[in-house]
Amino acid sequence: MESSAPDALAYDRSHLWHPYASPLNPPPVFLAERAHDTQIVLADGTELTDAVSSWWCVAHGHNHPHITKAIQRQSEALSHVMFGGFTHRPAIELARRIAQLTPEGLDSIFFADSGSISVEVATKMAVQYQYALGYPNRNRLLALRGGYHGDTAGAMALSDPDGMHKLFAGLIPRHFFADAPTQCPLRSEWNESAFDSIRTTLEAHRDEIAAVICEPVFQAANAMWFYHPNYLRRMRELCDEHGILLIFDEIAAGFYRTGPLWAHARSGISPDIICIGKALTGGHLTLAATATSHRIAKTISNGFPGAFMHGPTYMANPLACAAGIASLDLFAGSDYTASVRRIEQQLQTGLAPLRSLPNVTAVRVLGAVGIVEVASPPRAEDVRSVILDHGIWLRPFGNFIYTMPPLVTPPETIGKIIAAIADAAALPPGPPVPADGFHE
Ligand code: PMP
Numbered sequence: 001m002e003s004s005a006p007d008a009l010a011y012d013r014s015h016l017w018h019p020y021a022s023p024l025n026p027p028p029v030f031l032a033e034r035a036h037d038t039q040i041v042l043a044d045g046t047e048l049t050d051a052v053s054s055w056w057c058v059a060h061g062h063n064h065p066h067i068t069k070a071i072q073r074q075s076e077a078l079s080h081v082m083f084g085g086f087t088h089r090p091a092i093e094l095a096r097r098i099a100q101l102t103p104e105g106l107d108s109i110f111f112a113d114s115g116s117i118s119v120e121v122a123t124k125m126a127v128q129y130q131y132a133l134g135y136p137n138r139n140r141l142l143a144l145r146g147g148y149h150g151d152t153a154g155a156m157a158l159s160d161p162d163g164m165h166k167l168f169a170g171l172i173p174r175h176f177f178a179d180a181p182t183q184c185p186l187r188s189e190w191n192e193s194a195f196d197s198i199r200t201t202l203e204a205h206r207d208e209i210a211a212v213i214c215e216p217v218f219q220a221a222n223a224m225w226f227y228h229p230n231y232l233r234r235m236r237e238l239c240d241e242h243g244i245l246l247i248f249d250e251i252a253a254g255f256y257r258t259g260p261l262w263a264h265a266r267s268g269i270s271p272d273i274i275c276i277g278k279a280l281t282g283g284h285l286t287l288a289a290t291a292t293s294h295r296i297a298k299t300i301s302n303g304f305p306g307a308f309m310h311g312p313t314y315m316a317n318p319l320a321c322a323a324g325i326a327s328l329d330l331f332a333g334s335d336y337t338a339s340v341r342r343i344e345q346q347l348q349t350g351l352a353p354l355r356s357l358p359n360v361t362a363v364r365v366l367g368a369v370g371i372v373e374v375a376s377p378p379r380a381e382d383v384r385s386v387i388l389d390h391g392i393w394l395r396p397f398g399n400f401i402y403t404m405p406p407l408v409t410p411p412e413t414i415g416k417i418i419a420a421i422a423d424a425a426a427l428p429p430g431p432p433v434p435a436d437g438f439h440e
Contacts, residue, residue: 005031005043020164027380035062038409040393048393051403051417056220056252058283059407060330067284067326074322083111083315090321097328098289101261103270108297110290110308111316115251115277116150118288119213121310122273123154126211126245129296132303138210138244140173142202146180146223147215149249158213160222176201176209181227186217186366190230202238211245211273212238216264217366220252224371224400226364229267236269245272245296251288255279256336256407258367259344272296282327287320336407343368343405343414350418354425361399368409370418371402372425379430386427390420401425 003011009031017023031043038061039047040054050058060067078088091111099107110125112118123141130138143149143158150156156165157172160180165172178198184191202209216232219225232248239246248271253263257279260266273296277288300308314320347370351363354372362373377383377399387394394403394417401424403417 008043028384037061038406038413047391048388049391049405049409049413049416051392051394051405051420053279053404053406054283055278056257056404057278057281059255059257059279059336060282060327061406061408062283064282064284064326064330066330067282067323070322070326071284071319074319078318080314080317080319082313084311088316088318088321090318090325091316094321094324094328095289097325098276098291101328102274102276102291103262103264105293106270106272106274106291108292108294110292110310111321112277112288112290113312113314113317114150114286115249115275115288116152116155117312118251118275118277118290119149119158119249120152120154121290122213122247122249122275122292123158123211124310125273125290125292125296125300125308126247128300128303128308129245130210132299133243135207135210137208140175140205140208140210141247142176142178142198142205142209142212142244144180144198144214144219145177146182146219146225147213147249148219148221148223149213149215150251163222176205178202180219180223180225181231182223182225184228184231186226186228188228190228194228195231195234198235199238202242202244206242206244209242209244211247213247213249215253216248216250216262216271217266218253218258218263218369221397224364224373224402226258226366229264232264232267233269236267239272247271247273247275249275251275251277255331256340256367257369257404259337259340261337280327281320281323282330284323284327285317285320287317287324339407340367342411343407343409346411346414347403347418350415351421354422357425359427359429360425368407369402369404370421371400372421374399374401374425374429376429376432377401378424378427382427382430383424386423387420390416390423392417392420394420394424396424 032040033043034041038049095109127139149158153172178201184194254276273292281287347365351370354360355363359374361375364371
C-alpha cells in the first residue's frame with residue numbers, strides 16, 4: 001500500500017540523498033505526484049510552474065503525450081537489449097535524425113546515458129584519436145575557467161577548477177585551463193586580447209593537448225555567462241593550426257535554448273565533436289549523444305586497439321531512443337526559434353527594471369535564459385517562500401536567480417515567473433555563503 005505523504009517524506013528525509021545536499025540535514029523537498037505542460041503537481045494538489053525546465057531538459061513541457069505514447073509503444077515491443085551484438089530501430093532512427101541536425105558531417109553517433117558520460121566519451125574519443133595518429137602524449141584537454149561539464153570524475157576535471165569540485169583535485173585527471181571569457185561579452189565589440197590566455201596556454205602545451213572543450217557562447221551551470229562567438233572562431237583557427245580537436249558541449253545550450261538550434265551557430269564554425277543531451281528526450285528519459293565525423297571515427301578505428309573503448313550497459317536504451325525520436329518530432333513540428341524569441345523579448349523587458357535594485361549587479365537575457373545576478377544571495381528559505389507565493393519553482397544557485405523555462409511556456413506564465421524573480425531579487429542579502437556556491 002502507498003504510504004501517506006508525510007510518511008513518504010519522512011522516509012525520504014532519513015534515507016535518500018538528493019543532489020548537492022547533506023544526507024543528514026537535507027533541505028526540504030516537495031513530493032511531486034504528477035506533471036503536465038509547465039506544471040508540477042504536488043501530493044496535496046498544489047501546482048508549481050517549473051521555471052527551470054527540471055534542470056533545463058523539459059523543453060516541450062512535462063509528460064508530453066507525443067513522447068509518453070512513444071515510450072509506451074516502445075515498451076510493448078522492446079524495452080532493452082544490449083547494444084553489444086544487437087542494434088534496434090529506435091537507435092538507428094534517432095541516430096539518423098541527430099545526424100541531420102548536427103553540423104557539417106558530424107554523423108557518427110555514440111549514445112551515452114547522461115550528459116556527463118557524453119563528455120567522458122568525447123574526451124576519450126579525442127585522446128584515442130591523437131593516440132592513433134602517433135601522439136600518445138596528447139592525452140590532456142584544454143578547458144575554460146567558468147565552465148561546467150558534469151559531475152563524473154572525467155567531467156569534473158574539465159569544469160572550473162575553483163568551483164565546488166575543488167575538493168576532488170587529488171582524484172581527478174589534470175587538464176589545462178584558460179581564463180574565463182569574461183573579457184568578451186556577447187553583444188559587445190569583440191576584444192581580441194580576451195583570446196590571449198587560451199592561445200598562450202595552448203601554444204605552451206600543444207604537444208600534450210588532445211582537444212579543447214567549451215560550452216559555446218553560454219557558460220551555464222558555473223558562470224551563467226554569455227560570450228562572443230568570435231571566441232569560437234578563433235578557437236577553430238587555433239585548433240586547426242595545431243591539429244588539436246575542438247569539442248563543443250551543447251548539453252545545456254543546444255535545442256534552441258539560446259535562440260538557434262545550436263548555440264555555436266552564431267559563430268558560423270563547427271566543432272569536431274559535439275555533446276548533446278538534456279532536451280534530446282524532452283526531459284522524459286535520460287539520454288545523451290556524442291557525435292563526431294567519419295574521419296575521426298576512422299582514425300580511431302585504424303589505430304590500436306582498433307575499437308573505441310567505451311560501452312555502457314544501457315547504451316542506446318530503446319525506450320530513451322523512442323523518447324528522443326518523439327522529442328525531435330516535436331522540435332521539427334513547430335517554430336521553436338520564434339517561441340524562444342518571444343520568451344527572450346518578454347524576459348528582456350520584464351527583467352530590465354531589476355537592474356535598479358540595490359542587491360542586483362547584472363541582468364542578462366539570451367533566448368529562453370533570464371539571469372539576475374546579485375551581490376550577495378538572499379537566504380534560501382526567504383527565496384523559497386517568495387517564489388512559492390507566486391506558485392513558481394526556481395532553483396537559484398550561487399549569486400544567480402535565473403529562469404530557463406520550458407520553451408513552450410505561454411506569455412502569462414512567463415509574466416508570473418518574472419514577478420517571482422523580481423520579488424526574490426528585491427529580498428535583502430542573507431548571511432555570507434561559502435564561495436563555492438552550488439552547481440546545477
Ligand atoms: N554539460 C553541461 C554544459 C551541463 O550543463 C550539464 C548538466 N547541467 C552536463 C554537461 C552534465 O549533464 P548530466 O547532468 O546529464 O550528466
